[in-house]
Amino acid sequence: MLASVMNMNIPYRQWRANIDQLTPESHRIGSDLLLIDQQPHDQVIHRPLIADATTAIIYRQGSATFSINMKRYTIQAPCMLVILENSIYFSEETSEDLSYQVIVMSKTFTDLLFQDMGRIQELHSEFYQSPVLHLGDSLQIYENYLHLLQNILRSSESPYRLEAAAHLTLAMFYGYSYMTYQPTTHQLTRDEQLYAQFTDLLQTHYQQERSVAFYADNLCITAKHLSDVVHEISGKSPLALIQEYVVTEAKALLYSTDMTISQISDHLNFATQSEFGKFFKRVTGISPLQYRKES
Numbered sequence: 001m002l003a004s005v006m007n008m009n010i011p012y013r014q015w016r017a018n019i020d021q022l023t024p025e026s027h028r029i030g031s032d033l034l035l036i037d038q039q040p041h042d043q044v045i046h047r048p049l050i051a052d053a054t055t056a057i058i059y060r061q062g063s064a065t066f067s068i069n070m071k072r073y074t075i076q077a078p079c080m081l082v083i084l085e086n087s088i089y090f091s092e093e094t095s096e097d098l099s100y101q102v103i104v105m106s107k108t109f110t111d112l113l114f115q116d117m118g119r120i121q122e123l124h125s126e127f128y129q130s131p132v133l134h135l136g137d138s139l140q141i142y143e144n145y146l147h148l149l150q151n152i153l154r155s156s157e158s159p160y161r162l163e164a165a166a167h168l169t170l171a172m173f174y175g176y177s178y179m180t181y182q183p184t185t186h187q188l189t190r191d192e193q194l195y196a197q198f199t200d201l202l203q204t205h206y207q208q209e210r211s212v213a214f215y216a217d218n219l220c221i222t223a224k225h226l227s228d229v230v231h232e233i234s235g236k237s238p239l240a241l242i243q244e245y246v247v248t249e250a251k252a253l254l255y256s257t258d259m260t261i262s263q264i265s266d267h268l269n270f271a272t273q274s275e276f277g278k279f280f281k282r283v284t285g286i287s288p289l290q291y292r293k294e295s
Contacts, residue, residue, distance in 0.1 A: 026154050029162050034104040035146070035153060047295060048090040048252040054105045057081045058135075058142050062098030066091045068131050070203060070245045075132055078139040080176065082127045085110070088252045101146055105169070113166045113173075126176075133176055145172045194219060195233045198226065199241075206245040208269050212238045247283045250276075254292045261288045 027035045059077035066073060067090045068083060075081065077099070083089050085107060105113070135142060145168065152158075152165050188196065201215050209215070215238060216223040223238075230238045246268060253264045265276035280288045 025156065027150075029109075029153060029165065032106045032109040032162060033153070033165055034102075035149060036102040036104060038098065038100050038102070046091055047255050048088055048248045050252045050256040051083050051085055051087045051089050052256070053107070054085045054110050055083045056103045056105070057083070058101050058103075058139075058146065060099040060101075060139065062095040062100075064091065064095065064098060065093040067248070069128075070206075070248060071199070073132055078135040080133045080135060080142060082131050082133075082176070084127055084131075088249055090248060090252075103149070103169070109162070109166065112162065113170050141175065142172070145169075191229045191233065194221070194226070194229050198230060198238065202241060202245060206242060207249070207267070210242050210246065212242070215242075243279075243283050247280060250280055250288065251284075251291060254288055255295045261292075264288070 023034050023036055058080045059075060061077045063074070063076045065075075067088075069087050072092075073081075148168055149165060152161055152168065155161060158164070197219055198215055201218055205214070212223045212226060216226040219226065226238055230236065230241065234241065236244075250264060250268060253259055253267070254261075259267070261277070262273045265273045268276065270276035270279065277287055280286075280291070284291065286294075
């Protein structure tokens with residue numbers, strides 16, 4: 001799905017190209033691994049985009065609200081966020097005191113990272129399901145990782161910098177996996193279970209199915225019951241959430257790729273480009289072309 005779309009992705013978006021140009025050699029191994037200090041608060045991108053690399057962000061201070069693959073998160077430092085390649089990421093709000101450091105890993109690096117590792121799918125699933133790790137007193141462990149990684153990047157004469165960085169990062173990821181394992185103690189109510197099942201279905205089917213009836217039928221409840229449950233928990237109607245999912249991916253594709261509007265319309269399973277344009281404008285107030293130009 002998104003993997004095939006990424007064949008049309010602009011190799012390095014403008015913001016990524018700027019980062020590549022501004023990151024000194026002591027903070028990178030080519031374009032395979034970059035260690036980046038935080039961007040100025042007024043330069044953070046507040047538009048949905050498709051991540052063209054796996055990114056780990058270690059937050060030392062401040063708070064932020066963002067969504068990853070349509071799921072909304074509000075974080076308070078200290079914590080770490082992992083955004084997998086091809087994820088749809090949208091930064092909604094960031095506090096002015098936000099302090100963080102970013103590790104950007106190319107596909108070449110992540111392939112090296114997980115080569116011959118039997119748990120790659122398990123780790124990938126853990127990052128997908130739990131992208132945020134609250135560090136608490138463990139922040140120092142990740143600060144030590146950053147310090148060791150910085151030393152590896154500075155050793156420009158070493159022929160094994162990439163391999164050393166990969167082994168160090170893999171150890172950090174296994175630590176992440178261990179720390180995210182927490183036995184579930186909170187028992188969900190029936191309505192909370194229904195809402196979770198609805199959002200799981202929505203994440204799987206929103207590109208093909210945009211009717212509330214489809215999701216209600218799959219949950220074996222009436223559309224009215226689904227609407228009542230979703231509104232009670234989220235404050236939004238099921239239809240509004242369905243539209244939000246579709247429009248967010250459309251915005252990400254318009255902003256992050258060079259796909260034509262017709263290709264995006266086909267990808268999101270609209271009958272015609274005109275139907276997609278009317279849908280997008282009805283939800284956002286502007287046309288897809290206007291959104292792309294403004295982006």
